[in-house]
Amino acid sequence: MPLRFYNTLTQQVQPFEPLDGPGPGTTVRMYTCGPTVYDFAHIGNFRTFVFYDLLRRWLRADGYKLDHVMNITDVDDKIIRNAVAQGKSLGEYTDIYTKAFLDDCATLRLERPERxxxxxxxxxxxxxxxxxxxxxxxxxxxxxxxxxRIGKFPEYGKLSHNDFSGMVSGARVDVDEYEKSDARDFALWKAPKEGEFAWDTEIGPGRPGWHIECSVMAIQYLGSTLDIHAGGIDLVFPHHENEIAQSECLTGKPFSRFWVHSEFLLVDGQKMSKSLGNFYTLRDLFGRGFTPESVRYLLASVPYRKGLNFTFDGLKSAQTAIERLRNFKFRLDSAKLPEGVNETLITQATAAVAEFRSAMDDDLNTAEALGAVFEFLRHANTALDAGEFHTGNLDSARRLLALFDSVFDVLNPTAQTGGLSEEEVEQLIAARAAAKKSRDFARADQIRKELTEKGIVLEDTKDGVRWKRKS
RNA sequence: GGCGCGGUAGCCAAGUGGUAAGGCAAGGGUCUGCAAAACCCUUAUUCGUCGGUUCGAUCCCGACCCGCGCCUCCA
Incomplete structure (x- = not known):
C-alpha cells in the first residue's frame, strides 16, 4: 500500500500524490502554519510541530525531497498590545519569543523547515x-x-464542510471592532486606529489581517498549488478556509492538494490553551526533570489524528519505554555474540521493518509502528538471553533501530551539563571493579553510593559495567 | 443547533467480519557478593448501551448515552 493521508478536504484517507507525480525523487511542496510569537509556545503547540516533523521525516523515508515553508506570525493584535505595554518595538518583542521557539524546536529535535x-x-x-x-x-x-467579500467565492466552506449559504448577509457582528458588511467576511488589511503602528503601502497605511500572510508566503515560495498544507485542527475554520478563499481568487488554481490537521493535546480532558491557563511549556517540564526525548516520544507515539490526553504518568511511561529501547541498543553494541546467524530472527527483523513502514505509510500510524519495534525487541532479547543471537543478526536488528530512530529520534540522550565528567566516572568505576575483584565489597559499595549521590546509575551486566546519568 | 473527533484491560493505545498488537504500571521469575539495573513470563471470554444484518461483529447498519474540539483569537 502506498503512502496515504487523511485529507480534510475530501474527508478521506487517500494515496498521497504530489503535483509533480509520485516519489521517489519528487519534491514535495509543503506549508505548515507556525506559531504566533507573542508568548512561549506550550506543549499543545508542540504536539502539532512534532507532527510536522514526523511528516517531514516520513516523506523523506519514502524517498521524497522536501521544500517546506513554515511561517512565523510576528504581527497581530496581541503582539502589538503586549509590545506597547512593555514599551518595546514590535521586533524587540517578537525576537524574544521567536528565538525561544526556535530553541525549543531544536531541543525537541524538530528538523528545520527549508524556509x-x-x-x-x-x-x-x-x-x-x-x-x-x-x-x-x-x-x-x-x-x-x-x-x-465571501459572497464572491461560492466554494467558501468546502474545507470545513460548513454550509454558509443560509447565513443572512448584512447581519452585523462587531468582533474585531471593524465594520464588516457580512458576518462571514474577514479582514485582509486593518487600518491603524489612533496612534497605532502602521506600515505604509500601496493600499494605504495599516497592517495585515491574520490570514493573508500564509497565502502570500506560500504562493511566493512554493507556487500556486501546494502538495500539503498542515496545521492544528482548530485552524480549519476560519484560518484555512480563508486562506483557500484568498489564494484561489488570487491564482484561479486549487491552493493545496492535501490538507492535514493534527488533533489537540488535552489536559485533564480539556483543551490546553493559554486562555484556560492549563498549559505547560517545555521549560516547565524540563524543570520537573523530564527529558526532551520523553516529551518528543509522548507527542509522537499517539497518532496525530487522535486527541492526546497529557499526563505526567504518560511522560514517565515514555521515559521508561525509551530506556528499554536504549538498553537494547546497548546490548547490541556490547554483547559478545556467537558467530553465525539465526534465520528466524532475520525473518522477524525483516517483518518488523516492513510492518513499521506500512504502519507509517498508513496516515502516520506511529502507535502501530512502535508495536512492530517492541515485538521484535522482545524476540531479540529472548534470543540474546539464550545465546541464540548471532553476529549475523546484528545488521538487521540495527536496521530496524535505525529506521525507528530516523522517525522518533530519541535513542541518543540529550547531553547534560554539570556533574562528574566521563573520565571521573570511568575512574571510579575502575576503582570499584578493583575493589570487587579483591572482594572488598564495603569499598565497592561505598564507591557505588558516591556515584549514586552524584546522579550516576551503575548497572552490572554480564558484559561489564554500564553507567548513565539519572534523569 | 451545524460541522468534526473519540469512548478497547489500572493508565496510554493498535486493530480486523471469524474470534483482542504494543507501551507503562502491577504480580511472578532469571541474573547478582548484596543491591540496583537489565531481561523474560503472566494479566481483557471482552472492545460505551440497546437493537438489527450475518453461520459469525469490537469491527457493517440504526437508535441512544457519555467525553472533547471547531463554529470569535487559538496548534
Missing part, C-alpha cells in the same frame, strides 16, 4: 496581493480597512 518566513518581512507582497484582489472585485473597503 522559515516571517510575516513582517512580506508586507509589500501582502499589500500587492490585496491590491490584486481589490482589482478583481473580491474586496471592499470600510474606514480604510480592506475586507474579503
Amino acid at each position: 522559515i518566513a516571517r510575516a513582517t518581512e512580506h508586507i509589500p507582497q501582502m499589500a500587492a496581493a490585496i491590491h490584486k484582489l481589490e482589482e478583481h472585485g473580491f474586496t471592499y473597503r470600510s474606514d480604510g480597512s480592506v475586507y474579503f
Whole structure:
C-alpha cells in the first residue's frame, strides 16, 4: 500500500500524490502554519510541530525531497498590545519569543523547515496581493480597512464542510471592532486606529489581517498549488478556509492538494490553551526533570489524528519505554555474540521493518509502528538471553533501530551539563571493579553510593559495567 | 443547533467480519557478593448501551448515552 493521508478536504484517507507525480525523487511542496510569537509556545503547540516533523521525516523515508515553508506570525493584535505595554518595538518583542521557539524546536529535535518566513518581512507582497484582489472585485473597503467579500467565492466552506449559504448577509457582528458588511467576511488589511503602528503601502497605511500572510508566503515560495498544507485542527475554520478563499481568487488554481490537521493535546480532558491557563511549556517540564526525548516520544507515539490526553504518568511511561529501547541498543553494541546467524530472527527483523513502514505509510500510524519495534525487541532479547543471537543478526536488528530512530529520534540522550565528567566516572568505576575483584565489597559499595549521590546509575551486566546519568 | 473527533484491560493505545498488537504500571521469575539495573513470563471470554444484518461483529447498519474540539483569537 502506498503512502496515504487523511485529507480534510475530501474527508478521506487517500494515496498521497504530489503535483509533480509520485516519489521517489519528487519534491514535495509543503506549508505548515507556525506559531504566533507573542508568548512561549506550550506543549499543545508542540504536539502539532512534532507532527510536522514526523511528516517531514516520513516523506523523506519514502524517498521524497522536501521544500517546506513554515511561517512565523510576528504581527497581530496581541503582539502589538503586549509590545506597547512593555514599551518595546514590535521586533524587540517578537525576537524574544521567536528565538525561544526556535530553541525549543531544536531541543525537541524538530528538523528545520527549508524556509522559515516571517510575516513582517512580506508586507509589500501582502499589500500587492490585496491590491490584486481589490482589482478583481473580491474586496471592499470600510474606514480604510480592506475586507474579503465571501459572497464572491461560492466554494467558501468546502474545507470545513460548513454550509454558509443560509447565513443572512448584512447581519452585523462587531468582533474585531471593524465594520464588516457580512458576518462571514474577514479582514485582509486593518487600518491603524489612533496612534497605532502602521506600515505604509500601496493600499494605504495599516497592517495585515491574520490570514493573508500564509497565502502570500506560500504562493511566493512554493507556487500556486501546494502538495500539503498542515496545521492544528482548530485552524480549519476560519484560518484555512480563508486562506483557500484568498489564494484561489488570487491564482484561479486549487491552493493545496492535501490538507492535514493534527488533533489537540488535552489536559485533564480539556483543551490546553493559554486562555484556560492549563498549559505547560517545555521549560516547565524540563524543570520537573523530564527529558526532551520523553516529551518528543509522548507527542509522537499517539497518532496525530487522535486527541492526546497529557499526563505526567504518560511522560514517565515514555521515559521508561525509551530506556528499554536504549538498553537494547546497548546490548547490541556490547554483547559478545556467537558467530553465525539465526534465520528466524532475520525473518522477524525483516517483518518488523516492513510492518513499521506500512504502519507509517498508513496516515502516520506511529502507535502501530512502535508495536512492530517492541515485538521484535522482545524476540531479540529472548534470543540474546539464550545465546541464540548471532553476529549475523546484528545488521538487521540495527536496521530496524535505525529506521525507528530516523522517525522518533530519541535513542541518543540529550547531553547534560554539570556533574562528574566521563573520565571521573570511568575512574571510579575502575576503582570499584578493583575493589570487587579483591572482594572488598564495603569499598565497592561505598564507591557505588558516591556515584549514586552524584546522579550516576551503575548497572552490572554480564558484559561489564554500564553507567548513565539519572534523569 | 451545524460541522468534526473519540469512548478497547489500572493508565496510554493498535486493530480486523471469524474470534483482542504494543507501551507503562502491577504480580511472578532469571541474573547478582548484596543491591540496583537489565531481561523474560503472566494479566481483557471482552472492545460505551440497546437493537438489527450475518453461520459469525469490537469491527457493517440504526437508535441512544457519555467525553472533547471547531463554529470569535487559538496548534
